[in-house]
Amino acid sequence: MQFDELVALRRDFHRYAEPAFLEIRTSSIVVSHLRKLGLEPLTGQAAMRAETVVDYPTAQRRELVAERAVNTGADAASVEHAAEFGTAVIAEVTGNRPGPTWGLRFDMDALPLAESDSSEHAPAALGFRCDYGAMHACAHDTHTTIGLGLASRLVADNDFAGTVRFLFQPAEEGGRGAASMLAAGAADGVDRFVAVHLGLDEPAGKVSGGIQGLLATTKMRANFSGTAAHAAGAPEQGANALVTAASALLNVMALPRYSTADTRINVGTLHGGDNVNIVPSWAEMTLEARSTDTEVSKDLTERIKNALLGSGAMHGVSVDVVETGGSATMDCDAELVDTINQIAAGLPEAKTGNGFQQMGGSDDASLFARAVQQQGGIATYMTVGGGNTAPHHNPLFDIDETAMPVALDVIERLIRH
Template sequence: MSIINIRKCNKHKTVLQICMEYNTLLTPFCHRLGERGGSSLSLCSLMFDSNIVITSMVDDKGIKMVHRIETIVNDLSKRILTYRRDFHRYAETGWIEVRTASLIARRLDQLGYEVRVGASVLKASERMGLPDPETLEMHYLRALEQGADPEYAELVKNGFTAVVGIIKNGDGPVRAARFDIDAVQVQESNDPGHFPFTEGFASVNPNMMHACGHDAHAAIGLGVAETLATLKHELHGTVKLIFQPAEEGVRGAKAMAASGIVDDVDYMIGGHIGIVPHACGKVSFRLAGFLATTKIDVYYEGKSSHAAGAPERGKNALLAAVTATANIHSISAHSKGKSMVNVGCLNAGTGRNVIPATAFMSLETRGSTSEINEYVKERVLRIVDAAAKMYEVQKKIVFMGASETAVGNQDFIEYAEKIVAENRHIKAIVSEPILLAGSEDYTYFMKAVQRRGGKALFMLYGTDMKETHHNSAFDIDERSLPIAVTTISWLLLSLNNGMRTVV
């Protein structure tokens, strides 16, 4: 993996002087959150590459602004940590993030943001994978018991857990940053070596855990909100902070994008913590692309009958599902890129002497492009239909989630790399594209912005992890939180005049 080592161009200082200065400023910043068994982040560990130079786009005024942001975030670091641990303790999965969304909305309100929630920023008909009404109501009541804001909880219940905070100051570009807030269906580890457990903030909600870092994303988003509120008079234009529900299973972004909330956005930023290994202080804007995907549930309904006494009267839903599964896994690969399909769950039948009347299949398709994913999906649907006709059963198809492929704008990526290099807490910028094996529904925001002439990118902010994402012992290095807040806040403010001159 190639790394761009940040080499500051300053005719008045040697590289060593700059390095020593940055390390002096960085050390208390990192230690403010406390050490957790690792060495402190230090810019003195950098090996400066004389062949790679990131030319500064920032004048003295801009550099002073970066320093102000660093000071503000340094003062906020304990609060950001508190946000993260609170969200982690009360983890909520997709569409039931009532407590999380209500508290985010209330804090944005307190900070002076224009707050939009629920149906005003989310098109109800485009929601996918929504829990049943009883489940939604149960988790709404639980959220109230666990400290949700009652006023905002009422507005985001029943699967409307989307929040947007808007801050404006005069004329200028419209910018947006997206932060996903949902947890994963994982039971959190109670191993003594698991930091959230030993520190008392492991999830109290069964089979719900922030095992993908979205608690950190929500905390980073609020940290950015606090920073921009403090610097509101330095802002030119508008910033929208988008807190998205139901990213897991790629279910939530499509509905928010369809509401039109990003239709006026000139610059869009998304991101994810982790991915870059052993990487507290590293960032990357260069991704090899997300896989397009479709998540599908299939229900077959036939007719039960005695398997020996009257088999001809039955309509076998199990055989329809098995036939469909075998043929789905025989779909030809595509010559123009990677394609995948997987039937991950198959349930049917009630007894050995009963013709199965019902069957359920849960499957997904993926493609390296949206076109390839569509190719696989169309063939899946054709096979599902043919199997139903073959065994004379009824079928029901439910689309549970989806995302497209999208690529960040190259000029925006190059701009971001130059801007972020001014953040003294960035250890390195990864220059080689990182291949992501999964999907991200942030791509709906990207494409909505790009279709209207705007620019978008997706960044990875590194952290050190003991276990991989979606593992019951997943955790992050909390020192990465203020680094991400500083980076995103600075990038948003730097766009006061678009991608021309900074601040």
């Protein structure tokens, strides 16, 4: 796949960005490309278990996204299948001699974020901005493109040892997609696992063979159920769910930090109530805990739950807390890290840094990595600078597209190494 083909494919994915578990058009395009290469990808229940997912998109929402997917050029049969059974895609390419089984993760989902329409934002200026409330503000459009580009190169001659399993993952944002694929056996038999991420506020083409500081996280939703009443005539007969949630929010954010690890807490959304003159009978909050230590993250999660439930007890409001997603920390194996760094050092178009790339976020690729390592394999998380001038998860985020062939060249050489 030539550079202009990579760019066209990436911009197509960018223009039609789709959020978690709604990557219906995206996965259908992936399937179409893989089939053109002579591969028969696994989809639906063979690639993920939708029934394990908390807060899976409703059938009505999936139908609306599916209709748009067909109207924007996706294959109708693939769209229907993805909408009903899930958007994960797995494909394998087998080399011409024995060797290890590689697992390569390429995430597909976008963020529920309105993209900038500024003329200074390249997707807007060049006509591939997404205009319906979703945005590839974390480079997943480039990751999916790299996966398809690599598949096209490997099937051209199959000149490598072993098997490469392509894991096109939904729902990395929120930490839900990897677990649903692991439930379908996506990591079974994998000896070597690599995830790739572009961007990270680094110069375009700067390669790091591994990361440090990936945060474990738990995503949660809390539902507060109180009693409605007339706000003036009989307020004492009500149980104010919104006040309870507000109290809980302050208690959560006041939890102590840890001396043994770095931690993060965020309340992302809070909604509640029906009208100005009604004691609010309901409220809903979404929130997260993160830490550089998986066990600390678990402990912090339990403290958050206790704070939420304690506020409910104080105000006479019932509270239901559900974990909606999560991920773990990750230790990269030196063998893969060093090999990637050596490969990058030999590529004129790549830039290499010293040591590991420091991460400040979370990624459920860590769940794939842990699964592979627990069965005796090795894993790493490779990064390639994207030359992005705006930060990740920002309406102005964009990638220098010259980073894509760098990432593609490094991974190809790693497989053929």
